[in-house]
Amino acid sequence: MPSDIGVVGAGAWGTALAHVLAAKGERVTLWCHGADSFETIRNSRENRPYLAGISLAAGITPTRTVAEAVTKKELVICALPSHVVRTVFAEAARVLDRATILVCATKGLEEGSLKTMGELFDDLFGGEHKGKLAFLSGPTFAIEVARMLPAAVTVAAADENLAKSIQQILSTQSFRVYTSADVIGVQVGGVVKNVIAIAAGISDGLNLGQNARAALITRGLAEMTRLAVRMKADPLTLAGLPGLGDLVLTCAGELSRNRAVGLAIARGKSLDEITSSTRTIAEGVRNARSLHALAERLGVDMPIVGQMHRVLYAGKEPADAVRDLMLRSLKPEAG
Numbered sequence: 001m002p003s004d005i006g007v008v009g010a011g012a013w014g015t016a017l018a019h020v021l022a023a024k025g026e027r028v029t030l031w032c033h034g035a036d037s038f039e040t041i042r043n044s045r046e047n048r049p050y051l052a053g054i055s056l057a058a059g060i061t062p063t064r065t066v067a068e069a070v071t072k073k074e075l076v077i078c079a080l081p082s083h084v085v086r087t088v089f090a091e092a093a094r095v096l097d098r099a100t101i102l103v104c105a106t107k108g109l110e111e112g113s114l115k116t117m118g119e120l121f122d123d124l125f126g127g128e129h130k131g132k133l134a135f136l137s138g139p140t141f142a143i144e145v146a147r148m149l150p151a152a153v154t155v156a157a158a159d160e161n162l163a164k165s166i167q168q169i170l171s172t173q174s175f176r177v178y179t180s181a182d183v184i185g186v187q188v189g190g191v192v193k194n195v196i197a198i199a200a201g202i203s204d205g206l207n208l209g210q211n212a213r214a215a216l217i218t219r220g221l222a223e224m225t226r227l228a229v230r231m232k233a234d235p236l237t238l239a240g241l242p243g244l245g246d247l248v249l250t251c252a253g254e255l256s257r258n259r260a261v262g263l264a265i266a267r268g269k270s271l272d273e274i275t276s277s278t279r280t281i282a283e284g285v286r287n288a289r290s291l292h293a294l295a296e297r298l299g300v301d302m303p304i305v306g307q308m309h310r311v312l313y314a315g316k317e318p319a320d321a322v323r324d325l326m327l328r329s330l331k332p333e334a335g
Helices: 012-024 035-044 066-070 082-092 117-125 127-132 142-146 160-170 183-205 210-230 235-239 241-252 257-266 271-276 283-298 303-313 318-326
Strands: 004-008 027-031 060-063 075-078 101-104 133-137 151-157 175-180
Touching: 004 012, 004 066, 004 082, 012 027, 012 060, 012 142, 027 066, 035 060, 066 082, 075 082, 082 117, 082 283, 101 117, 101 127, 101 160, 117 127, 117 133, 117 183, 127 133, 133 160, 133 183, 133 241, 151 160, 151 183, 151 241, 160 175, 175 183, 183 210, 183 235, 183 241, 183 257, 183 283, 183 303, 183 318, 210 235, 210 241, 210 283, 210 303, 235 241, 241 257, 257 271, 257 283, 271 283, 283 303, 303 318
Parallel strands: 004 027, 004 075, 027 060, 075 101, 101 133, 151 175
Antiparallel strands: 133 151
């Protein structure tokens, strides 16, 4: 029997997940914030603003109503930008059945509060829904997932049986899902990699070479792991798909929006010019501010994140940021 699934967020990632699940035979209701996405999906089976060129599976029903997307669903996926999750799911919380499984596929921290998405959902739904909450992350470009090219991700839940249940629902021949119990580690990896990818884009844009990119990825992984461990995560999680896997893809992939931001900065474009020229803002732009504040709050050394915060929000020249990273005091690698 097909499952009734709601996907909240019809950007590229939400649409890709909806398409994969509907192609598998599930009944998917996809909430569209924008009228343009809603109309093109309904009338031409294509989300032209975000996933042009993909003919969407017939099992997708677009809606403009959050309640329709989440009511009487076996599973609901949050695929929203992090800065709107609280607003949208505050509305969803009024009608979401407490038996419904909630999978968060958003990568980010809440601005201001610096809360993880897990902490945000605890605010909205309370502790009683914790046994139905899971987190999905891993190295994925939406367009490749939508094209049914091979991809692997991790779903983390405190309840092992819940993670296995979600694994069965989401897995397809092209979309392989692994399970984890480390809900913090899976969330942290998806946040930090966005900021490191901006640094990698700057490095590439300044023609600093592949050695520099490899160093940024490796030291970025160290920063990611330090933060995750301080937040009580398992460091091994960050060596897997939600950490190293996502970091490598986002830092080196030609489709990476965060890397593209770094490339544009290296070419001399301002943050205002970059953000005004695109429909969606790369999560790393927002994450840099929140991560920098969180690292300071927790006393975690994250020099790459700190330099990216200065470049994005304090007008620091990219070349100066690279110089200062290279001239930091010498120390053991494991330090």
